[in-house]
Amino acid sequence: MIDFSNDLKALIDSPHKQWLDTLAPQLTTFNNNPHGNLKRWQRVIEQLPNIQTENYQLGDTVTVGSPEEASDSDRARITGLLQQLQPWRKGPFDLFGVFIDTEWRSDWKWQRVKPHIDDLTGKQVLDVGCGSGYHLWRMLEAGAKRVWGIDPGELFLMQFQAIRNMMPARYQSKAHFFPVGIEHMPELKSFDTVFSMGVLYHRRSPLAFLQELKSLIKPGGQLVLETIVVEGDETTVMLPGERYAQMRNVWFLPSAKALSVWLERLGFKDIAIVDHNTTSLEEQRRTDWMTGESLADFLDAKNPDLTVEGYKAPIRAVLTARV
Numbered sequence: 001m002i003d004f005s006n007d008l009k010a011l012i013d014s015p016h017k018q019w020l021d022t023l024a025p026q027l028t029t030f031n032n033n034p035h036g037n038l039k040r041w042q043r044v045i046e047q048l049p050n051i052q053t054e055n056y057q058l059g060d061t062v063t064v065g066s067p068e069e070a071s072d073s074d075r076a077r078i079t080g081l082l083q084q085l086q087p088w089r090k091g092p093f094d095l096f097g098v099f100i101d102t103e104w105r106s107d108w109k110w111q112r113v114k115p116h117i118d119d120l121t122g123k124q125v126l127d128v129g130c131g132s133g134y135h136l137w138r139m140l141e142a143g144a145k146r147v148w149g150i151d152p153g154e155l156f157l158m159q160f161q162a163i164r165n166m167m168p169a170r171y172q173s174k175a176h177f178f179p180v181g182i183e184h185m186p187e188l189k190s191f192d193t194v195f196s197m198g199v200l201y202h203r204r205s206p207l208a209f210l211q212e213l214k215s216l217i218k219p220g221g222q223l224v225l226e227t228i229v230v231e232g233d234e235t236t237v238m239l240p241g242e243r244y245a246q247m248r249n250v251w252f253l254p255s256a257k258a259l260s261v262w263l264e265r266l267g268f269k270d271i272a273i274v275d276h277n278t279t280s281l282e283e284q285r286r287t288d289w290m291t292g293e294s295l296a297d298f299l300d301a302k303n304p305d306l307t308v309e310g311y312k313a314p315i316r317a318v319l320t321a322r323v
Contacts, residue, residue, distance in 0.1 A: 067097030
């Protein structure tokens with residue numbers, strides 16, 4: 001059983017306390033129906049060395065502790081245990097000198113996004129589909145008062161908890177992760193900024209998803225939306241076949257301009273396309289911490305401008321909007 005008690009207590013003193021009514025029973029259900037690997041992953045975390053540190057750096061590499069604070073055997077133990085939590089997709093992290101080289105250079109995405117977001121100082125921030133929680137730590141670095149992540153992936157929860165447990169205590173209490181999907185959240189209208197990065201194209205009903213995002217943002221608050229798009233005008237939307245870049249769960253791929261129209265139709269304001277970028281083989285790749293297939297395997301070997309299915313290689317856009 002995972003102890004969410006401190007995370008739930010944090011909700012009581014937050015603008016989101018009405019979330020407790022639905023969240024508490026959802027977490028009880030989660031604990032009563034554990035994923036097949038959840039108990040094994042929990043044992044991995046419980047076996048990690050307990051090294052107290054006040055050293056941390058929430059930069060491009062989220063760093064906890066220094067090599068001098070851990071023995072060689074500690075680092076070997078951290079490496080062996082955390083490699084059991086593969087695949088590590090979002091990062092990178094450095095834990096007492098153990099570098100977790102994740103599939104995605106998530107710091108590159110943050111560098112593209114950060115210049116266009118509101119000042120997060122003192123803000124309540126939500127990351128929808130937060131993965132391992134890498135960007136939650138970057139949001140704290142940017143000054144957020146509290147950061148909240150949701151993602152139904154149990155492995156991502158375990159990765160987040162492994163990192164958080166090593167953080168200094170004062171930072172552990174500022175970052176929270178709940179294994180729920182946005183479709184199970186009430187209409188809170190309480191977050192200053194809501195991020196959704198790499199989720200929209202996985203939703204069968206993208207407009208419903210955008211409306212769900214809107215329902216979580218307080219009046220005047222900001223949405224930061226990052227997703228795969230296609231080239232085209234305000235009417236261009238692609239529905240791929242069974243697979244897109246080897247992914248089965250890709251649905252609607254609008255152009256950035258069409259996505260802007262969707263947001264406008266849903267009542268968002270101040271909509272801006274702030275970044276348009278082709279994903280590179282340096283940004284998403286296979287590593288020792290993610291040994292499965294990655295972007296190079298999803299592109300045409302003779303023409304990397306195309307996916308193996310013949311579609312144009314992934315382009316990602318960042319849009320911002322206000323409620």
